[in-house]
Amino acid sequence: MKYSIILICSFIVFTLISSCKKDDDSPVDNPINPPPLAEEVAEDYEALKALYNANPNNTLNWDLDDKTLKSWEGLTIKNGRVTEIRIPAKKIQRFTISIFTINELKTLGFADNEIKEIPPQIENLTRLEVLNLENNQLENLVEEIKNNAGLKLLNLKGNQLRELPYDMDKLTALATLNIEDNLLIKIPYEICILEENGTNVLKNPRTTCDLVNYHYRGLKALYEVNPNNILTWDLTDTTMANWDGITLTPEGTVLYIELESKGLSIIPDEIGNLIGVNLIELDRNAIASLPDEFVKLKTLQYLYIDENSLTSLPNNFGLLTELLQLDLSDNLLVNLPESIGNLAELTRLVLTRNLLKKLPESIANLSKLQSLQAQYNALEILPINIGNLQKLESLNVFDNFIEIIPENISDLQNLSSIYISNNKITKIPSGVSQLNSLSVFDIKGNPLEGPFTTELCDLYISGILQLDSNQLTISGCPTP
Known part of the structure; x- marks a missing residue:
């Protein structure tokens, strides 16, 4: 009994000591030491x-x-x-x-x-x-x-x-x-x-x-990114009223840009500022590429950028859906984007003297195209569906490597002239004789095989079909 009392008392003392120690040392209950902030x-x-x-x-x-x-x-x-x-x-x-x-x-x-x-x-x-x-x-x-x-x-x-x-x-x-x-x-x-x-x-x-200032900043960027240009612009004139090569609307915005032979080699992204412009002439410069921002010029109808150094066009070039005439001749183009087929209003496409081996099949979608000029390239084939170009009047593809004229060329009832000399064509489609508007078909310098059909000989006799002496020999056609 004595030992039990001692044990109970010891337990009570130990509990009291532990409780006092917690009151003295615990940071949790001490208001002087709050938890530290993160x-x-x-x-x-x-x-x-x-x-x-x-x-x-x-x-x-x-x-x-x-x-x-x-x-x-x-x-x-x-x-x-x-x-x-x-x-x-x-x-x-x-x-x-x-x-x-x-x-x-x-x-x-x-x-x-x-x-x-x-x-x-x-x-x-x-x-x-x-x-x-x-x-x-x-x-x-x-x-x-x-x-x-x-x-x-x-x-x-x-x-x-x-x-x-x-x-x-x-x-x-x-x-x-x-x-x-x-x-x-x-x-x-x-x-x-x-x-x-x-x-x-x-x-x-x-x-x-x-918009005037937006145009000004676009042209100012063009000037500044080409330090060797020969433009005589006064950049302090924010109205652009006396800038050579720039035609303004009555409201003071840019309507025409005519900058031929001005020592330009770079077209800056800010060219996209020229919203509302109708015509751009940049021929005889040294431009190697067009920025993607170029396709922001949604009202552009006439683009002449021949005699430059272009190797390609922006992939979304087809967004320029108001284009009527496009001249890309005398460049270094090796291909064209498929989106070019979206230029639904295009009437004239000039691709002369480039490095093109083929034309995009989408070109057959250009339902208003009247003139296609792609001579002096490296074309090996014409678009299969060229017969869809129902408005086409003139086809110039001489001095290429074309081997076949698609049979559906006979569908081009508005076609008045075909210049396809100096290629690798061996056969003239019989349907050519059904082109009622045709006045000139120049196929000289091709390795044609004879004899010709009566209909083709009639084209020759009428002066429409133009042959060289070798072709005339194998044709079997009578001399007119």
Whole structure:
């Protein structure tokens, strides 16, 4: 019994000692030692504290002693990080650079404050989706805003903006842009491009997109990328009124570009700025390629780029669906894109003196084509469905390596002239005699096999079929 009492007393003493030790040493219950903040949470706190201190007249109800930020108005915190800041009408006058280190921010809302500028460091907010600066005192917008690629809403209504940066069309995710109630008269045409691509652009009726300046920047880029050009343009004249080779519309936009033999070798991406241009002549230069942006010239009807050094065309060249005439002669083209068959309005195609071995089968889709010139190439075959070119009047393919004339050439009832001399043709399709509009069929210099049919001899006798002396000998046709 005595030993039992001793054991019980010992247990009670041990329990009391353990309890006292826990009260003395445990960090959990000690309010003087709260759990440490994660490093990133601490950075968000310091960034917002700096904003608070940089605006001494602010009316924010923030407790700077609360480093968890949980009691701070206007903040949304997820997983310990600040993702949204919405603090309207709090007399904020300036941003601090530190605010743009809060890299989880998706929403930045400072409407109805007194902010005059946005630092370029805004581009660091790579997750930013909403930027609301309505009713502030902004006088300009930094170019770096174009790098906030995820931006969906940009509200700049009610500021003092007189101009906007170029390249805002890079904000391809932008759903809404509000620039109402500013001092804007002319805005970059890139904003019109945003609008055309589906962005809801809210602006005052007097605010219009500046197509003249957009054209000016396109031609200025052409000038600057070719330092050896012999153009006499005064780049300080943004109206382009006295620029040689440039014809303007009454509104001052570019209508015709005629720059033959001007020492040009590079066409810059900015050529795509020339929206609305009708004619471009760039022959006798040293141009080796066209940028993909060239196909933005959707109203282009006449393109003459002969006597250059082109080796290919953009794959989507067929987007130039208004083209009527296309001259690519005297280049170094080895192939043409299949999309060329989409040039539904094309009436004249000149491919003379290139390195083409074949023509795309899609050329047979050019239902309005009247003249096809592809002489002095390396053509081995004509498009199988050439008979689809129902409007074709003139076919010039002499001095190539063509072996066969497709039988369906007889379907080309508007064809008046065929020049196919100096190839490797051995047989003339009998249907040629059915081409009622044919006035010239020059096939000299081909290894034809005879004898000819009566119908072909009749073509020869009538002066339509033109033969050399060797061909006449094997033809069996009587001399007229």
